[in-house]
Amino acid sequence: MIPNVRNAFNKNFKQEYYQKLQLDIEDTFGEPSAFRISETPVFIDATLKNKIFDACNGILEQLSEIDFNKIRQKFIPKSLQSPSPIGNPHFLAIDFGLCDDGKGNIEPQLIELQAFPTLFFYQHFLGKAFLKHYPIIPKEDFYYFFSNLNDKTYVDEVKNVILGNQKPENVILMELFPEKQKTRIDFWATKKALGIEVVCMTQIIKEGKKLFYIKDGVKKPIHRIYNRVILDELLQIKNLKTSLNLNDAVDVEWVTHPDWFFMISKCILPLLEHKYIPKSYYLNEYPSDLDLSNYVLKPLFSFAGKGINLYPTKDIIATIQDKENYILQKKVAYAPLIKTNTAKNSKVELRMLYVWDNSLQKLKPVINLTRMSKGELINVSYLTQDTWIGSSISFFEK
Known part of the structure; x- marks a missing residue:
């Protein structure tokens, strides 16, 4: 993993860089991150980058051949299916473990797929914050955006996906008790970037097929929902009172349609084949x-x-x-490939993030999310007892 870059980073690392990064997050969003942030980004060389995109392209090609109507009927109970037009999946997250291939090389191995949004605006902030506070990061030969995007065009791209043709005041980010979610920092980042409100599902008003929310004491119509509610969590809460259900027939545009959460997920893994996809x-x-x-x-x-x-x-x-x-x-065997300034190296899980491009009529890569761990499971919700672990971002070699 580019030893000269890693060695230089570790040698010149200062705790004050990390502290300034954390303070920047708190100053920008009004609170610290609810999940641990790693002290370091990950640097991915060109060879591993090519393997990652080879795997991603193979997955996308196979997704285009799957009959998702059959998947929908097989895996989603009729009572949970949403009657709204399904359309295309607006988002795709492809999770890879970075693993030892048994020959001393690093290769990606698919862990999971999700046609569901993730930390699009927080990751954008995090990449910039690392560059801002870490003068030891090489700036010329690495990037964290994909598809030739830059700081401005990335925001425009994701903004177009989420807002569509609607005004920000008629678009909401919907979550369940957003102020309690560990990923809430991305909600505040999204609100800051797009000017849309973050609304708890329990606060949505339903009148027939019309939906509304209250802003500054005024009832506002909802025309488009950037949905961050995970149905699994919703179903686990007993006696939850909401006027809106995800499977209601309502006059609203979904970003993305609730059924995609089921259709592109772990349920299709046995259908996929590739040298970087575990059986x-x-x-x-x-x-x-x-x-x-x-x-x-x-x-x-x-x-x-x-x-x-x-x-x-x-x-x-x-x-x-x-x-x-x-x-x-x-x-799969996650490789402890990230040399750290501690006794143990860190393992890496890389999430490649895609959005739907209307002009191309396909999903395209835009940014990444990276998680680091020294344990068996890589989950930032539980990474609290060590250092040089947690949420991060990868810089790819050009």
Whole structure:
């Protein structure tokens, strides 16, 4: 991972750079990040970059061949399907573990897919903040934007996806109790960038098929929803009172349609094939002679790593009633590839972020989100007890 760049970074690292980064976040958004931020970005060389985009392009090609109507009917209960026009997926996140290929090289291995938005505006801020506060980062030969975007055109690109043809006052970012979400810093970043309101789902007013929210005591019509509500979380809250359900027939444009959360997710992993995609099986279809010690058990519809079993057994599998809602995914070995100024190196999970381009009529890459860990699971919600771990961003070699 570009040893000369990493060694120079570590040698010249100062804690004050990291402290200034954290203060900048707090000053900009009114509070510190609710998840841990790593002390370092990741630097990805051209060879690994080519492997990553080879994998991404292979995935996109296969997505274009999948009959998502069949996926929808198979995996989404009728009672949860939204009657709104599905359209195209506005967002795609492709998660890779950066792994040892057994020959001393680093390669990406697909971990998960999500047709759901993530920290688009916070990542934009974070990339700039690293460059602003870390004079030790090389600025000429690395980038974190893709598709030839820059600081301004990136914002314009994501803005067009989220706002469409609507005025900001008629577009909302909808979340469930947004002030309590660990990712809330991105909500404030989105509001700051787009001028749209962050609205709790419980505060939306429904009148027939029309939706409204209250701003400064005035009832405003909602024409477009940038949806950040994860249905799994919604269904887990008992006695939740909302006038709007995600599967209601309402006069609103969804960014993105709620059903895409199910359709492009872990449920299609067994359908994908590529040298950088670990083999997966639906739990109700896996071979009886499969060596379970080489596989991870995952529920299809969960978030933040909930329900993952790293050590499945036949006895555990036998207790699962809805086997069609689980997969077995071959384990990958995250490489401790990031040399740190601590006793242990860090592992990396890279999330490549795509948005829908109307002019091209396809998804295109725009930025990345990077997570670092020294443990078995990479999840920034639980990374609190160490340093040089947490949320970050990758700079790609040109």
